[in-house]
Amino acid sequence: MSYPTPMIISNLTTALADKSWDALVVIGESFINVLPEPLNEIIIKQAEFDSRINKELTSFISEDVNQTRVILAPIGQTNRYFDDVRSYYDAAKKAASLVLTMGAKKPLLVILGNDKPAYKNAEMVSYLGFSQALWQPLEAREAFGDLIEPISILGVVSSNLNGSNAAALESGRYVARDLCGTEPERMAPPQFAEYCVEAFDRTDVKVTVTDDMAELETEYPLLWAVARASIEVKRHQPRVIRLEYTPPGEINKTLMLVGKGIVYDTGGADLKTGGHMAGMSRDKGGAAAVAGFMKTVAELAPLGIKVVAEIAAVRNSIGAEAFVSDEIITGHSGIRVRIGNTDAEGRLVMADLLSKLREEALDEVNPVLFTVATLTGHAARSVGPYTALVENGVSKANGYGELLVEQGDLLADPCETSRSRREDYEFVQPRTKADDLLSSNNGPSAVTARGHQFPMAFLSIVSGLDKHDVNDADPLPYIHIDIAGSGVEGGDWQHGKPSAAPISALFGAFIDSAD
Known part of the structure; x- marks a missing residue:
């Protein structure tokens, strides 16, 4: 197949309402009180009995979320002088592996960025990290066919990510x-x-x-x-x-x-x-x-x-x-x-x-x-x-x-x-x-x-x-x-x-x- 084509969606509410996406992946520092309702309330309730939220990669199923599968991928700290945008890359890679394990084929990626200049490309980096995890060796693709790379489209909620640049960069990396x-x-x-x-x-x-x-x-x-x-x-x-x-x-x-x-x-x-x-x-x-x-x-x-x-x-x-x-x-x-x-x-x-x-x-x-x-x-x-x-x-x-x-x-x-x-x-x-x-x-x-x-x-x-x-x-x-x-x-x-x-x-x- 190929790398997942990024589909840029500028409006978060519109994206969350779209039931065609079969998994919701949220990447960020914290997930409480930063997302619209009813998603925010769902996460708050989930956090009441799952202390991993905001601390490590977490997934759950909710019929109240249009995408049903929800994955929360925390990036860890960003306030130390040695922290850098690779935390988004790493979190996205981990999330992508979990998406595959869950059997999703059309995930929606929501990146919760911050105002620090070092993280201005968090959305691009998250897309690249997600795609890195999805790549399978050429010999494996030739042996097993396209099914080994089941995700061909990746929704990315963003108002500033240049989709053409992202796709071209991932094409070269592939x-x-x-x-x-x-x-x-x-x-x-x-x-x-x-x-x-x-x-x-x-x-x-x-x-x-x-x-x-x-x-x-x-x-x-x-x-x-x-x-x-x-x-x-x-x-x-x-x-x-x-x-x-x-x-x-x-x-x-x-x-x-x-x-x-x-x-x-x-x-x-x-x-x-x-x-x-x-x-x-x-x-x-x-x-x-x-x-x-x-x-x-x-x-x-x-x-x-x-x-x-x-x-x-x-x-x-x-x-x-x-x-x-x-x-x-x-x-x-x-x-x-x-x-x-x-x-x-x-x-x-x-x-x-x-x-x-x-x-x-x-x-x-x-x-x-x-x-x-x-x-x-x-x-x-x-x-x-x-x-x-x-x-x-x-x-x-x-x-x-x-x-x-x-x-x-x-x-x-x-x-x-x-x-x-x-x-x-x-x-x-x-x-x-x-x-x-x-x-x-x-x-x-x-x-x-x-x-x-x-x-x-x-x-x-x-x-x-x-x-x-x-x-x-x-x-x-x-x-x-x-x-x-x-x-x-x-x-x-x-x-x-x-x-x-x-x-x-x-x-x-x-x-x-x-x-």
Whole structure:
């Protein structure tokens, strides 16, 4: 099926009188004396013998309510300095799971907001959280059919929620969850590309798939090195997928994104052991998020902003043809890269794409470049469930990282910025004259000092972006986005639902704000 289409109803009384909705879900801080009669009196009476009301998720049946099923989802406190709008997202997710358990198929969502600026998007966030809980993996939908996602319409009582924006954002998040959460054979590189072709059919996004092995070897030598061991298996062969949206009329800004699409990461010759390979089909989360963001762009077709995305869909396999540590490979930019660890493959598959986009960016209007990846365990260790942002000097001077943090907070897609420092650039300097750049050390990033910051320095140098920083003649803003901690719920990379981070933050920062 698909995500639930939001049906916006501006009048609460009208919505509550509509018997076609089969469940009433109320999300808020408190439920007493805030809803119209007779619903208020019904809740008061219910609270007399159920002390859970206002404290935890509660449901009851009442023939005096037109929707019969009533679910009250409290969000908890909002007055502490660390409280944020994710409380609405979490409450909506819990409520959605209960709606499914109760057998409802057409729920009505009522969000009791507040006047605090941090909660101004409570209605949007609640819709997104509800939809997150309803998504089921692509393989499950293919096995069981549409019945596995029984809710196709979600009523939302609101006088200010933009239904088109909400639907477009959830459409992109749905695509991202599909691409990230699907197992490695069903979403091998050729099938990843096929999914993208189908997802953008009859939209304004142009899809180009590079599937010629000779061209990939010549144009993307670092990507090719990672892919070498997979070439002999046709269904595992790499793809480079380009998604391009060009609006009619004047262009005011250009977003250029590269997504890491490692459909399965064995670690290569530096093989993952001790059970750490499980969940590595989600190492394509960055590419999934980039494709999902492009889906949101396709649905909205915003004016004034051009968006270009390139995805490296590759399997990091192990075999006789596998690349190994100590190899020196010359990338698209001409930089000679010494391989430090074959399990640090994500930065390699993005490097050539970023180099090409850097060249294109010089001819674009107000470009901003991004890499999006499930890159390092260090990001998850450093910032927990948050998206880590590492900027170059141009991006920092323009405040793009802080803009993503601000908008991510408002849309329940939180980010944290990390400074890029001289030690990061020193870390990847060559140790001999045989090479120009070191891809990584040979230890796990999680126990490497500045393990999620120094890869941005590597990507900056290997793509040539280090020659376009704040004091250079042609400055280009660049943000490296690491979603290793935020890409799946609960940090469970094998079983957790993909979160679709950082699509909402990107939308809020660069699409919604441009309206």
